Amino acid sequence: MSTTLSARGATDMSGTSAPSTTQAPAHQTVRVPMVDANLPRLKAKDVSVFYGDKQALYDVSIDVPEKAVTSFIGPSGCGKSTFLRCINRMNDTIESCRVLGDITLDDQNLYDSSLDVVELRARIGMVFQKPNPFPKSIFENVAYGPKIHGLARSKTDLEEIVESSLKKAGLFNEVKDRLHSPGTGLSGGQQQRLCIARAIAVGPEVILMDEPCSALDPIATAIIEELIDELRENYTIVIVTHSMQQAARVSQKTAFFHLGKLIEEGPTEGIFTNPRDKKTQDYITGRIG
Amino acid sequence: MTDTSAVSVSDRPADVAARLRKKRYAADRRLRAYGIGAITVAVGLLGILIATLVLGGYQAFTQTHVRVTFPISTQNVDADDLRGSNWRAVVTEGVENLFPGQSEEVRGLGARILTNNTQFFVRDAVIANPSLVGETLVLEVPASDPYDQLNKGVLDRDLPENRRRLTDEQIAAYDIVEEQGLVSRPFNWALFFNADSRFPEIAGLSGAIVGSFYALMICFVISFPVGIAAAIYLEEFAPRNRYTDIIEVNINNLAAVPSIVFGLLGLAVFLQIFGLPRSAPLVGGMVLSLMTLPTIIIVTRNALKSVPPSIREAALGMGASKHQVIMHHVLPLALPGILTGTIIGLAQALGETAPLLLIGMNSFITSPPGGVMEASTALPTQIFIWADSPERGFVARTSAAILVLLGFLITMNAIAIFLRQRLERTW
Incomplete structure (x- = not known):
């Protein structure tokens, strides 16, 4: 550090002053x-x-x-x-x-031009200002990331990932009975935690x-x-x-x-x-x- | 400190304030009144249109029929050669049965009561049921146009004889048949199940309906995928530069090009250069798809634009690729809008006449097309043909055909509204 x-x-002290790009x-x-x-x-x-x-x-x-x-x-x-x-x-x-x-x-x-942006965004997840769950079920919302990145080998795998992500986001107990109802039906705070669970699900x-x-x-x-x-x-x-x-x-x-x-x-x-x-x-x- | 002299509403004298308020409310009321007035005018005009069509066309939904008993004697009909038999003689004997105990002269006058194609109806009925040979056949035969009009009261008996289509003697002959209770006026199914004919009493829309259906299918198959792919590229991938601006302006212009120009294009390119068959629904559909394409592109782009950016960001932030963002999120959310726009575009295409006239879909064709390459008419061109025909029966049939076309259009728009409400998701 x-x-x-x-x-x-x-850098200036070392004598190699970088060309400034700005005025x-x-x-x-x-x-x-x-x-x-x-x-x-x-x-x-x-x-x-x-x-x-x-x-x-x-x-x-x-x-x-x-x-x-x-x-x-x-x-x-x-x-x-x-x-x-x-x-x-x-x-x-x-x-x-x-x-x-x-x-x-x-x-x-x-x-770097060799870096894959799609992979980068799986490593660095993001939660936005306004809760923006997909207009799909709670389960689908969390499962989407693991699905597109091929993280789950089987259906039970996927269910486990969804459950543990929802647990880490502190949402599981509130939604475990309605995993297949739409994510947009949750309250604002729950939606934001759903978005956090969704970000966590890909293991960033x-x-x-x-x-x-x-x-x-x-x-x-x-x-x-x-x-x-x-x-x-x-x-x-x-x-x-x-x-x-x-x-x-x-x-x-x-x-x-x-x-x-x-x-x-x-x-x-x-x-x-x-x-x-x-x-x-x-x-x-x-x-x- | 300088005085900023801010004036507050409460500083105003009470009477000034009241006057101002009154003026504002009056302006509100005027704006409302303009709106109500405009709606009233629009609804009134629509009402006049529909009322005229219904008044002019309702009689075409029934057709006068005469019950005739035809003796199928072995003398006239050869069971081994039904097609070559003397059906004309059979009809003559049937007509004799309409006038029991009347003179030859009256029978001669009465022969015109039945439609010209009666012999073919009798022939087809016997071919369908050969055991009738040697028996008698009772058939409801459509009355020919003047007698149909007479029965419906369109042809006025009280006019001087030289100003109506039927002479006093012809009317007298008809009355003899009617007195026997042989005349009926059932619903005119022939209007939907027959193809076009020179004789209004047996002319129907089936050829036009099938032709329009084929043309719309072709139009959909071409314009839906091409339109959506073009819109996705322009909205999601294309960079904003001068070239995409030019493309955008041209697409918008294309939507405003008069339809007859597309017809000329179809004539010059599809018929002359590609050598596709004249009057075919295939060519009709291709020409119509040129017209629907800009509509679908514009509608799809707007639907894609209206998908909230937060959904795209959410998917991108998850590491979805552009393709996944579009196919998994944006397109499904835009689909209700796209479908609605497409159906409305197709409804426009269904009502389009001018381009079809130029590629020959206004021909006189007496059987429904068997495929997209066969000659056919379409609903609007059929209306065009009938509106041009001199027989009195075609006047009502033209209005009836317009009502049928409007019925199809209303159905399509209703489906569009239904789909939009059913598929639209909230976010």
Whole structure:
């Protein structure tokens, strides 16, 4: 884990200054090292994103610790969702979108042309802002991923995967009697847990969550947050959230984005109690954003 | 601090506010009234159309029949050569039975009461049942057109003799038959089960219905897969650039091309270059599919567009490939819309006349087509032919045929609505 304040600073000091792709004013991310966190397997280095001519993200570098929750906070339009969608290459679907820089998982570049996007998305699952179960049965929703990736050899195999995924998502007891009724008939919170079960079913290493609770009521939110805390045991989780309280509650590491730049990253506790950057301080005290 | 002078609604004097409110409500009421007025006009016009058709056409749904007893004497009919027998003589003897004890002259006048094809009806009945030879055959024979009109009251007895189709003597001869209770007016099944004929009393729509059915099948088989594949490519795969824009504009233009142009194209390409048979439902269906294709493409693209992006994202996020996203999620969700659009497109094709005229589907054909390569008419062209015929009986039959066509169209649209409500899923 880097102990220097800035990854960019380190490269500059070594004398091989990388050609900057942007004319944006230079900024330095304030980095506070993580204490006793797992080593990162997912790393981003100098990631810039353009939508057409418009730059949405400026040289973001961050390490995501293994089996921990990392949260991205920041005001609307700050690029945190854009960055999240770079991690499983969901931005590929947007035609005008260009991504520069490196994102690596186990030292394998996710933007390498030899990498299979379909396999990548099985390794890095995603949960979206609005619960979006398929208009199929609960069982079919969870079974879909294992089916298309050929993970189940038999029907009983598949049933086991579905059951264990629903259990991990804390939904099994609520739906075990109606596995074949439509997933869209569940409540919002249950739908979101169904989506989490669906993501888990293909056995991902990383789960990306894009504001997973923003469409839910406080009780459903609390259940999901509890679930995220449990899932941390087995999965690396990256969550984008608008709620600073949520970031403080569920995450171990927090990164603050502002206007497309990563302003500050570090242990969650430190960011909220002792922000080093003035912008971070302004944001968490409610002065900007 | 500068004064921002924000005006709030409550600052306004009460009378001004009341006047403004009144104006707004009046505008609301006017807008409503325009809407109701427009609907009334539309419904009224539709009512006039349907009423005219029903009034003009209802009489074609019944047909005057005369019960005739034909003696099938061995003198006229040879059991070994039924087709070559003297059926004309049999009919003459049957007509004699209609006028017991009347003079030769009256019988001669009465011979025209029965349809011209009576001898063929008798022949077919005896061929179907050869044991009748030597016995008598009782048959309900359609009355020829003028007498049918007389029975239905269309032909007015009170007109001066020189202004009606039947003379006083002919009417007198008919009355003799009617007094014996031999005249009936059952439902006109022949309208649906007979093919076209020169004689209105035995002309029917079966050839046109079968021809239209074949043409629509061909049209569906061509335009449905091609249309959906084209729409999927344009919506899901094609990059947004100048070429796809040009294609899109051209597809939209194609939907607006007058149908007769497609007919000319069919004539020039399908008949002249490919040498396909004239008047065939195959060519008709191909021409109609040119017209349905843009409709289906546009409808399918809209249906694909209306599938919420969250479903695509969910599937992509699971690691589904593009093909899996489309085939497993997007297409099934778009299907109700696609089917509805397709049926409406086919309904349009069913009513299309001009292109069929140019490829010769308005010929006079007296038997239903046995296949897609045989000459045939279609429902709208049959209406066109009948509307052109001078016999009085074809006037009512034209209206009746229009009602039949409208019936098919309403049925197809009802199926479309039913499918949409049945298959539509919520998400």
